[in-house]
Every structure is written in structure tokens, then in C-alpha cells.
Amino acid sequence: MSLAAQSHGFLSPTGVEITFLLVGLVTLGAALVTVTTRRLVHAALWLVVALGGLAVEYLLLTAEFIAWVQVLIYVGSVVVLLLFGLMLTRAPIGPSPDADSENRWVGLAVALAAAAALVWVVVDAFRTTYIDLDGAAQGTTEVTGQSLFRGWVLPFEALSVLLLAALVGAIVISRKTAEEETGPGGTAPVTPPRRTGPRSTGNGRRGITAAASAAARSRATTTPATAPEGEPGPAPETSNSQAIDGEAPGKGEEVPAKGEGAAKGGEAPGKGGDLAAKGEDAPAKREDAAAKGEDAPSKDEEGEQR
Amino acid sequence: MHLAYPAVLSALLFCTGLYGVLARRNAILVLMSVELMLNAVNLNLVAFDVWLAEAAEDTLHSGQALTLFTIAIAAAEIGIGLAIVLAVYRARGTSDVDRLRETAERGHPDGTGGSGADAGDPDGAGRNAADRTEAAA
Numbered sequence: 001m002s003l004a005a006q007s008h009g010f011l012s013p014t015g016v017e018i019t020f021l022l023v024g025l026v027t028l029g030a031a032l033v034t035v036t037t038r039r040l041v042h043a044a045l046w047l048v049v050a051l052g053g054l055a056v057e058y059l060l061l062t063a064e065f066i067a068w069v070q071v072l073i074y075v076g077s078v079v080v081l082l083l084f085g086l087m088l089t090r091a092p093i094g095p096s097p098d099a100d101s102e103n104r105w106v107g108l109a110v111a112l113a114a115a116a117a118l119v120w121v122v123v124d125a126f127r128t129t130y131i132d133l134d135g136a137a138q139g140t141t142e143v144t145g146q147s148l149f150r151g152w153v154l155p156f157e158a159l160s161v162l163l164l165a166a167l168v169g170a171i172v173i174s175r176k177t178a179e180e181e182t183g184p185g186g187t188a189p190v191t192p193p194r195r196t197g198p199r200s201t202g203n204g205r206r207g208i209t210a211a212a213s214a215a216a217r218s219r220a221t222t223t224p225a226t227a228p229e230g231e232p233g234p235a236p237e238t239s240n241s242q243a244i245d246g247e248a249p250g251k252g253e254e255v256p257a258k259g260e261g262a263a264k265g266g267e268a269p270g271k272g273g274d275l276a277a278k279g280e281d282a283p284a285k286r287e288d289a290a291a292k293g294e295d296a297p298s299k300d301e302e303g304e305q306r
Numbered sequence: 307m308h309l310a311y312p313a314v315l316s317a318l319l320f321c322t323g324l325y326g327v328l329a330r331r332n333a334i335l336v337l338m339s340v341e342l343m344l345n346a347v348n349l350n351l352v353a354f355d356v357w358l359a360e361a362a363e364d365t366l367h368s369g370q371a372l373t374l375f376t377i378a379i380a381a382a383e384i385g386i387g388l389a390i391v392l393a394v395y396r397a398r399g400t401s402d403v404d405r406l407r408e409t410a411e412r413g414h415p416d417g418t419g420g421s422g423a424d425a426g427d428p429d430g431a432g433r434n435a436a437d438r439t440e441a442a443a
Contacts, residue, residue, distance in 0.1 A: 021311060034339075054319075074380075081385065085337075099331060099335065111325035119318065130308055162379070174392050
């Protein structure tokens with residue numbers, strides 16, 4: 001490409017470049033927080049910042065249609081889906097200390113090596129290449145629509161078939177099977193306490209205010225009924241990612257120490273810390289039932305977003 | 307605009323997503339990191355499309371069309387991925403990718419064993435094989 005690169009100064013950035021750099025720093029910082037934070041919901045919210053920053057970068061590159069599609073699809077739909085996924089898998093609100101795997105240093109080394117190689121190659125290759133942004137915008141809706149429906153009609157239609165297949169596949173995968181509807185065989189002993197238990201424990205666990213203390217109180221009161229049958233069964237499996245390594249007695253010391261268990265810590269130790277810690281698993285099963293019930297609306301919304 | 311700005315930003319975002327995929331344990335966080343990587347690719351596509359539209363008189367706008375396709379495929383991917391994560395969570399009670407080792411070559415029942423558990427594993431595998439032969443006999 002014989003571009004008129006001589007008119008550009010190397011160290012005299014234009015206003016667009018400065019803006020691009022600042023927004024890029026914000027985007028990169030938000031992305032770094034997304035992959036390093038220990039609070040799972042905060043990771044999803046920082047992902048919103050990163051994706052929104054990328055939309056601004058698209059606007060600066062005069063690709064406005066892509067920018068609005070980015071805002072609509074990613075910020076509006078994908079992040080909402082991710083938040084629903086976090087909610088349905090009972091992700092803790094507070095910091096979870098085992099959010100990163102043990103081999104994160106290997107991952108860090110690989111990522112740094114890849115970053116060094118990529119940045120070096122890219123900078124070396126495109127050192128004297130400039131984008132001319134002064135002409136007509138390259139990504140208006142008119143331009144994008146013309147190119148999409150003149151040159152890319154067949155892939156576009158094939159993509160609609162792919163979206164339909166993905167929609168059907170997501171519904172089929174997340175659908176309850178017939179034996180799950182009639183009553184699970186493996187978790188049959190846990191079913192009666194799941195039905196009798198108050199639904200509000202599932203919400204109160206995430207709530208900050210009075211609902212949390214009420215839920216903790218009700219949890220502590222229902223604990224003697226649920227703990228003997230819930231404990232030897234599948235309870236160690238249903239424990240959340242916060243207690244990977246420890247067995248049931250180890251959980252008793254761990255759970256109130258976390259920020260998520262703040263409301264619990266105020267109420268539960270008065271009624272016996274060990275019982276409350278055991279009861280932590282029994283409401284988990286009930287929450288699982290609540291999560292199953294909320295599964296279908298999320299799928300419907302996913303269909304609407306598409 | 308210097309083409310190196312979007313290219314370098316895209317490379318750094320991609321490597322950030324790569325670190326997230328390698329280092330995270332929760333499957334949904336892994337999906338978020340995959341989204342970051344896809345977005346890095348999208349930024350690259352848009353930047354090079356805008357450059358080539360001026361420099362090479364490209365009227366097909368391959369980069370922007372492919373960006374739209376990537377966004378649609380990413381939406382499909384996140385839908386299927388979350389459905390799989392929810393199904394796995396419903397079946398196993400966890401969405402921790404480190405504990406889902408049923409298809410590993412040598413299974414660790416606690417799921418926390420790294421290389422340390424591998425050292426003692428041949429013994430366990432041998433014991434299991436012995437149990438199986440006993441049961442068969």
C-alpha cells in the first residue's frame with residue numbers, strides 16, 4: 001500500500017488518537033479487572049465497561065452501525081445472560097477466594113508471552129500505516145447494509161439458520177427431562193424439606209438488608225429439620241465453590257469469615273455456628289429448585305434478544 | 307489514525323481474555339473471558355476494514371460483515387454455553403471447571419489433586435483394576 005504516510009507526524013497525535021488512547025486505557029483496565037476480580041458479579045459489571053469502551057472505539061473508527069450493534073447485543077443481551085447464569089448457578093455476591101485456579105501463574109506467563117509477541121509483531125508490521133478517517137464514514141448503516149445485502153447475503157441467511165439452531169439447542173439442553181419433572185431419584189430424600197422450605201431464603205441470601213437477617217433466622221430455625229437428611233446425601237456436592245477443599249466441619253469456620261456471610265455471621269453464631277453452617281447446604285438445595293423454576297424465563301428472554 | 311493503536315489494543319485485550327480463560331475456575335467467568343477475546347478480534351476486523359476501505363478501495367466491507375457475523379455467533383455461543391453450564395450445574399452441583407474431571411484420563415474423586423495427586427495415582431488405578439478383577443471373579 002502506497003499510503004501518504006509522510007504527512008503524519010510520529011509524535012504528534014491527533015485528537016482522535018488521544019481519545020482512542022484514553023478510551024482504550026479504560027477498556028483495557030476494565031478488562032483486566034474483569035479477569036482478576038474475586039467478586040463474580042463485579043466481573044460481569046466490569047465487562048459492561050469494557051464492552052461499552054469498545055463500542056466507543058468503534059465509533060471513533062467511524063463504524064457506527066457496529067458500535068450500536070455492539071451496545072445492543074453485548075451490553076444489552078450477552079451481559080444480561082451472563083448475569084442470569086451467575087444467578088442461576090448461585091454465585092456468591094461477596095468475594096470468593098478461589099475464583100482463580102492454582103495454575104494462574106502459568107496462565108499469566110502464557111498471556112504475557114503472547115502479549116509480548118503479538119504487540120511486537122503488530123507494531124513492527126504496521127509502523128508506518130495510517131487510517132485515513134477524514135473521508136466519508138466507512139461504517140454507516142447505509143454502507144454496511146449495502147455491503148451486507150449485496151456481497152454477503154448467503155452467509156447472512158446461513159447465519160440466521162445457525163441462530164435458530166442455537167436457540168433450539170439451548171432450549172433442548174436446558175430443558176428438564178421427564179424423570180426430573182416427576183421427581184428425582186437420586187435426591188428423593190431431600191425433596192420434602194425443599195418443598196416446605198421458604199422460597200425467600202433464596203432471595204435473602206443475596207439481599208443485603210432485612211431480608212437477609214430474616215432469611216438467616218429462618219434458615220437457622222429450619223436447620224434441625226433439614227440437616228440430618230440433607231447432610232449425608234448430596235450435600236457436599238451442592239456446596240458452592242467457596243468450600244472446595246474443606247469437608248463439612250471445615251465449612252463451619254470458613255463461611256462466617258467471608259463478606260457474603262456477614263448477615264449470617266450476625267445471626268447464626270448465636271444459634272450455634274456448626275448447625276448454621278450445616279444448614280447452609282440444605283437451603284442450597286431449595287435454591288436449586290428455585291433456580292430450576294427461573295430457568296425458562298431466561299431462555300425466553302434470550303430468544304427475544306435475538 | 308495510526309493503525310498500531312487499535313491493533314495493539316486488540317492484541318492486549320486478546321491476551322487479557324487468554325489469561326482469564328486459563329486462570330479462572332468458574333465456567334461463567336471463562337465464558338466472559340472468551341467474550342473478551344472475541345471482542346478483541348472484532349476490534350481488529352473493524353480497524354483493518356476501515357483502513358482497507360480507504361487504502362485498497364474495498365467496497366465489500368469484509369471486516370464489518372465478518373464483525374457482525376462474529377457478534378451473532380458470539381451470542382449463539384453464549385446461549386449454548388450458558389445452557390451447558392446450567393445443565394452441568396444441575397447435574398453436578400458445581401460450575402467449577404477444575405472439579406469437572408469425569409472425562410479426565412485418570413479421575414481424582416476429590417477433584418482438587420494437581421500434580422501431587424498424580425504421583426499417588428498409579429497406585430489407586432492399580433487398586434481399582436484389582437477391585438474390578440475381583441468383582442469379575
